[in-house]
Amino acid sequence: MGSTLLEKVWDLHTVRRLPTGQTQLLVGLHLVHEVTSPQAFDMLRLRGQPVAFPDRTFATVDHIVPTDGQPRPFADQMAEQMMAALERNCREFGVPLFGLDSDDQGIVHVIGPELGLTQPGMTIACGDSHTSTHGAFGAVAFGIGTSQVRDVLASQCLAMDPLKVRRVAIGGALAPGVYAKDVILAVIRALGVQGGAGFAYEYAGPVVERMTMDERMTLCNMSIEGGARAGYVNPDDTTVAYLRGRRFAPAGDAFDRAAAWWRSLASDPDAVYHDEVSIDGAALGPMVTWGTSPGQSIEVGGRVPRPSDVAEAERSALADALAYMGLQPGSPIAGTKVDVAFIGSCTNGRLSDLREAARIVRGRRISTHVRGLVVPGSKRVREAAERDGLHEVFRDAGFEWREAGCSMCLAMNPDRLEGRELCASSSNRNFKGRQGSPTGRTLLMSPAMVAAAAIAGEVTDVRSLLPAAEAS
């Protein structure tokens, strides 16, 4: 009987079985940022403990970073204090920091892969739920809380219960204008926001095999929105090609040996899964959320559900979400007026995301009532986009071109919605108040769909704006 990648990686990293019955699992790569780590470092200090493996620990700053090029000290004193705490903690505990003065700074889930820190077969932990992103490489990556950050700093280990594996196969081929974001929104809608509890999702099938690494990262990123603590894709030629030449990837002969080992970790053809789910990729259209949970989505051509469209038990949640969103049951989602357009985040702030959005924006202007923000996921993404001239494309269209950070995905920096503003967003969560205003509203969609909404001033089908040759 064969094994899944999850089983192989789990076994490789098992230190021992704990008296509680949990596995003491070694963490191969620990990523740290400024929001969930200061209390963990303080707990270490209090207990007089060092960081166990500082050479397997890397830090950056992303959540609180102002993206308007503010110099230090930041105008927001709390942000400045958090930044200073991270700098001090990294210095005192010997943890490498990609700070604002580094060309490698950016969202932790963008820079890990970009630097080649993220590799197949690793276990990866970070005090951030979107750590599932790194599973795109065939790593097993978990989001953890601050007490667990402390555990990993002190021991390089986590106490974990085993995960079941669900194979999520995406068949067929995606139509033009349909992206990885649409696939994951469709997966979450199909399996539910808690459907993944106790599972790691293994994404597979022809659509996933053809995806670039950027697309696989978008897919794995939102596993947590489906309740799965981890999601992954088996390593293949695409994975190996992405990693070749990256700063922290093995070099020379070691790279080829690493690549052979990485490939050997892919799930065996006769691996046994807890269960398998298939979704027809060819049937998918561009998706938009209409509610306050990432599972509440429809295709752009669809209508906001009516109470009669959903099960009895779901009706009060539907009514509550629609009241908050100010949307009418049964009305088309296309045509919903948009106030803000946000392109960025660990879900969709990579170079290919900006390229797709720019393809829609090029030669057009965003609607006069729309505030448009493009926030690259990292300084390297920003630099590469500028080499392509994308910053000019966005600026010419009326977008603001910002510095790298998490920005308006969760609005811990000055980028936030005002009042009841409605935001077309390439981020990952449409929770009430998520984008910084307690009454602000979020419609999740792909970066290309955000670009289309910005131009039209309302939710619109991106396929009507695709270059003619593709819009078949």
Next chain:
Amino acid sequence: MTISGRAIVLRGDDIDTDRIMPARFLRAVSFDGLEAHVFEDDRRAAAAAGARHPFDDPAHAGARVLLVNRNFGCGSSREHAPQALARWGIAAVIGSSFAEIFFSNAAALGVPCVGARPDDVEALMSRVGRDPAAIVSVNLDRMLVHGGGIEAACSMPAAARSAFLAGTWDATALLTEDFASVRAAAARLPYIAGFPPAPAPER
């Protein structure tokens, strides 16, 4: 091990950690004072609508047990959410289900989250709604919840339960006690120790 006290009822499925603790309060280097902001936006919205959020209802002041519905604590991994609840005074949570990261974060603070059948949760919620002074208890030895004459079974993953019963819910000591094995495990990993010679040329 039994935790008991008055209870507070918070209805709704999929209550995310942004609800429990809005991100602006994460701009801090400690967890001190978070209890003042628990459910802040919901509390303000309720007040603005002329209603009263459960966390502002004097009848529930000093409650130790929180009653919730399905998938409580989904979304962000922010430990600030269970920290705020614990600092507010919540010592145990009963719900029909929990998001996994929230469950782990709460467990690491010594706050057990136990699952119960949705109709049992509803019965407890109704009972506490009628009588806020009712004492609700969570018994981890027998895996039972009680409240106002109701008794129902509850559940929790075996490992978490045994950690609570053994008092080892703070995992750091456990994970650092056999550091030689940790080092040995690290030394076996190809990406730390060096990749093995390839058995066959790369395709």
